[in-house]
């Protein structure tokens with residue numbers, strides 16, 4: 402697959418076939434992805450791959466906390482989006498709910514959709530990315546670079562991904578079942594698996610602002 406094609410084809414996959422992803426394939430993807438650039442070649446990313454019974458236990462514990470009303474939160478919370486940024490995120494939710502046939506007032510279905518996120522969209526595997534807390538928040542840029550590289554490399558094997566925060570929002574659950582210590586910041590995860598193309602939300606094609614609105618050309 403050509404690079405441009407891969408970049409344009411990648412999109413967030415939120416419905417997967419149950420087929421497991423072979424460990425060798427996951428290894429190859431990570432091996433490729435660590436060629437991503439990082440600030441001063443610090444390559445601070447650390448991967449924890451979850452699948453099988455560990456994935457099941459994490460999913461169950463996540464759902465228990467969510468159902469108990471425990472507030473989910475990233476360890477390094479992003480700010481509250483306002484203005485155009487909030488509008489874009491609402492537009493995405495509207496698009497997803499339309500595809501999934503979820504009415505705005507249907508609280509139970511909306512809650513079901515949310516639970517799906519905390520179940521890693523029922524993907525067979527996920528890659529959790531953490532960094533040593535000594536690296537500081539600047540390391541998150543490097544995590545972004547490696548995350549997108551994983552997502553692109555996965556396409557080569559017919560795999561889909563979603564870079565996502567929901568699955569790791571109960572960091573204590575992740576630490577309990579993976580052994581990630583308190584000295585590490587759990588930054589993000591990617592769900593990974595073979596896409597179920599019949600799953601309605603996978604038909605999404607998210608909007609972008611046109612280049613002319615976001616680019617200033619200087620001297621060219």
Ligand SMILES: Cc1cc2nc3c(=O)[nH]c(=O)nc-3n(C[C@H](O)[C@H](O)[C@H](O)COP(=O)(O)O)c2cc1C
Nearest residue numbers: 411412413493518563564565566567568589605607
């Ligand atoms: C840092 C980050 C966190 C994200 N967290 C979630 C999430 O928790 N749940 C979700 O459904 N999608 C999540 N996404 C996926 C975005 O919604 C998605 O990338 C965006 O809507 C653009 O769509 P596309 O990936 O299909 O191009 C996340 C993406 C990023 C980069």
